Amino acid sequence: MSKTIPQQPINPPRVPQVSLLTVTSNSPVARQVYQMTLKGDGVKAMVEPGQFVHMKCGSTVYPLLRRPLSICDVDKEKQELTIIYRVEGEGTRYLSRLQAGDTVDVLGPLGRGFPLKNRIEGERVLIVGGGVGVPPLYYLSKCLTKRGVEVTHILGFNSREDSFLTSAFEQLGETYATSMDGSLGHKGMVTDMVERWAPDDWQAVYACGPLPMLKAVEQYWSGCPQTEVYLSLEQRMGCGVGACLACVCHTPDSATSYKKVCTDGPVFKLGEVML
Amino acid sequence: MSKTIPQQPINPPRVPQVSLLTVTSNSPVARQVYQMTLKGDGVKAMVEPGQFVHMKCGSTVYPLLRRPLSICDVDKEKQELTIIYRVEGEGTRYLSRLQAGDTVDVLGPLGRGFPLKNRIEGERVLIVGGGVGVPPLYYLSKCLTKRGVEVTHILGFNSREDSFLTSAFEQLGETYATSMDGSLGHKGMVTDMVERWAPDDWQAVYACGPLPMLKAVEQYWSGCPQTEVYLSLEQRMGCGVGACLACVCHTPDSATSYKKVCTDGPVFKLGEVML
């Protein structure tokens, strides 16, 4: 594993599976935010941080489409998957009402996650997350620290009431929280905090969160090619498997060239797609 | 209470209520047929046999409309309502999955039921039911026997596997079962059995079941004005409260005169409406 072949495909795509997982717990962890664990055979394929699952919320035509939710943690031994989700509409409201023992139809793992293979022991990497962009970064950080990588986290929330996982992240590495109202950590945006370090203080940066945050990250590191920067994008999805072209984004190559967030992403290397 | 004023309105309409009832039990009693008991304050208004409730099956837009189901039994002390329903489509399928503790949004009681007030001790009445037309007749028979009326039941099912409540009816009075395949009681239709008695052997007849059965009853008693005959009709419904005109049937009076099954019925006097 060396840093000399960074241009190869991030991860080979895997065949996603449809499986019925059983809820083992589901409870609120912040304002309108829930943490759910799901158990089942299908979990064993979920090995890559940054991938997501596409969940059917109920067994009827309403809600109709699946909902994409990031893999937040995986316990391979127990075959348990954790997701953390904010209640936004019908789909996540349905999920929030599920109880231990209920089953959910889950399609996944989907997409390409955060590449780990270039990471080596002793490297310093920065993880930047905002709001419900934070969950996939937890599993990422766990995987990185397991490899002996030194991870620093900057996590932004609207306020303390909206925050979650901060102490879990603290156990993995240095963790800075920010909040818009100052009720938690630094008052302001994660990007204020980011600028306390020079771009090239980090061998790699991993970010997931609202678009303005990703744009700020892109800008801060755009002149710093020696740092590998990965951004995880969100886009409204149809199929989740690359067939419907709902989730595309432009790439810099040409006017018609594109990438699909669901199968080429959600994680992209900085510059690979246009934000 | 005398038989001299049979022309007055069967029962004054009551204001139906919307109430959240709690399922206390729900289990299969025959092939695809379930019996459910529901508890709650709203039950106390359900005093009249033959009325029905309009049940919301789930809290979303699918299924959309309420489902009409007959009141099969009421325990006023316990504030418990019993319904018996056959799984036909999405609505009843939803109901069949409910468990003790779940709640259901119930609108009712609706409609006009079987009139009891002309019934006096010692009278002989016949109750004729077919399939899922049987449930409302049980509460009727209980009310009648409580008044000292001598009740005979003829209950028709497709086969033994589809039958329910027969032994409960036996406790209330003489009970004859029929089945199309001969697996239970007389092989054939309820109407074969009906003809074992002369029409005027009965002071009153109450019938609920499929249209051909009701038509046979109508024909058998049409020349027998001394017997009071009541038929409970089924019709696809929208509102259930008389506003949408989904459930009308013609009356003999004129080409534009009509009755609404949901509010003028579901129980009609023989001849009041055209079958």
Added chain:
Amino acid sequence: MTVKNKNRLEVQLGSIRLKNPVMPASGCFGFGREYSKFYALDCLGAIAIKATTKEPRFGNPTPRVAETPAGMLNAIGLQNPGLEAVLEQELPWLAQFDVPVIANIAGSTIDEYVDVAEKISTVPNVAALELNISCPNVKCGGITFGTDPQIAAHLTAAVKQVSTVPVFVKLSPNVGDIVAVAKAVEQAGADGLSMINTLLGMRIDLKTKRPILANGSGGLSGPAIKPVAIRMIYEVSQHVSIPIIGMGGIQSAEDVLEFFLAGASAVAIGTANFVDPYICPKIIDELEPLLDKLGVEHIQDLTGMGWKHDNPQA
């Protein structure tokens, strides 16, 4: 936060002022009697009554309704007691409530519409007419008035001549170019539009191998058609300057505001009454808190905001 204002829900529908923008939709509320058992009708912004024709009509054979995914089909067929009974019994009964009536009228010929319009518009509690030129379940002498802009305009002009109250025209969604019909009736003098009526639909029963509705096809209503209604109102409202009563699948206060954003100035609630008899007062109660949440002072400010480009994109 916004300052509380007593009249935040008041809307101006052309020359008519409604205390709030919520009314039951025609055909889904009868003449109000049934739902008056659930609540006092005075809380409603208005009441659109069942389509009234010159003579009593029985309508179509049953079954008249069927359920579809997030919607329902109906083929009632304009059953109503006829003009005389409406004038003598229904409208006087409704006069006990402090609610303007929007008289939905229908007919098989222009003369019939004109006749009904002339008489019904003189009743004091009738605030406006709503020309039902779009009932998909009745063939009016072979043509449906609602699908041809010229015929629709002709009918509108004829009714305008005799009506003493504003005339709203209820548009059919079963057309290729609804803007053309809207413009034509506006030109012909319509004071407002109601949209949309039901989409034509059908369900076939696998067991009988026949359509479930005795009439064959019927009108699709309910949440399923909401996106179609929103799209049509969004388009039409940019091309006419008369107010629009929006309808089609409304189930919540959020839905009401979505119709306003699309371009409606008031809304009607149909199918949802069957699901929850209290839906109209419930939605009315929920509107002000929702306006607060969105930081909107007056509901009327939202009309057409979905396409007025001066609003800041969030």
Added chain:
Amino acid sequence: MTVKNKNRLEVQLGSIRLKNPVMPASGCFGFGREYSKFYALDCLGAIAIKATTKEPRFGNPTPRVAETPAGMLNAIGLQNPGLEAVLEQELPWLAQFDVPVIANIAGSTIDEYVDVAEKISTVPNVAALELNISCPNVKCGGITFGTDPQIAAHLTAAVKQVSTVPVFVKLSPNVGDIVAVAKAVEQAGADGLSMINTLLGMRIDLKTKRPILANGSGGLSGPAIKPVAIRMIYEVSQHVSIPIIGMGGIQSAEDVLEFFLAGASAVAIGTANFVDPYICPKIIDELEPLLDKLGVEHIQDLTGMGWKHDNPQA
């Protein structure tokens, strides 16, 4: 009970024979690559590929999809890799499967359609063309071909002249009189019809006060539109003698048979693939048991039974 027959699901679609009547709908299955990871595509009756245009197209800005009650809106905007890539990469790749391809084609001008039709129809595994004259998300030089019977007929005739395979025309439901369009294209030589494409719809976001789709409006698909599709197929099938591929909200084997009863001879499944990637093979598996249950020998016997009056009413 009916005798088992190996070919109970086989259907004749004009001159094309399909081993079963189920195909994924255009635009909902890409060019098959993604779903080939879930199952071997050979089980499908056919595959309708994503609309192909002469040049590569990126399509509309995002968001491109939104959810509605029992339906979804999309405004993909005909994104596709262009004719050359389809000829060189996609169709040859699909040739590994024993499945006829129905090539959905689109364009901005008649010439463009003709160009694509001419070239794509010569590819061996292309069994038929499907003229997408009804995509609501692309304005083709101002006109939508699908809403004017004459223009639709003209386009059909032009494509028929160059195509070496049967030509199906995919009709838009956003018209007042779909029978007129159907008859016009039949007259112009169409070998079959596909119906329906999506209904025009919109959703507006209360927070941003703007349409959710970047394109504003989009095409409504899914169970919500099923009754509209059934009604249109029921009507059109009585007025044309060419076969119809039915689509719109199909989710189950029961739905498939409902489309047959209405008048379809094959079906396409769109949105449901997104919900369940295995939906097409699942439905195919469920068809025979369902035919057994209904006592039907051959699925083709059901076509149009909903209106053919010789069937006994149960």
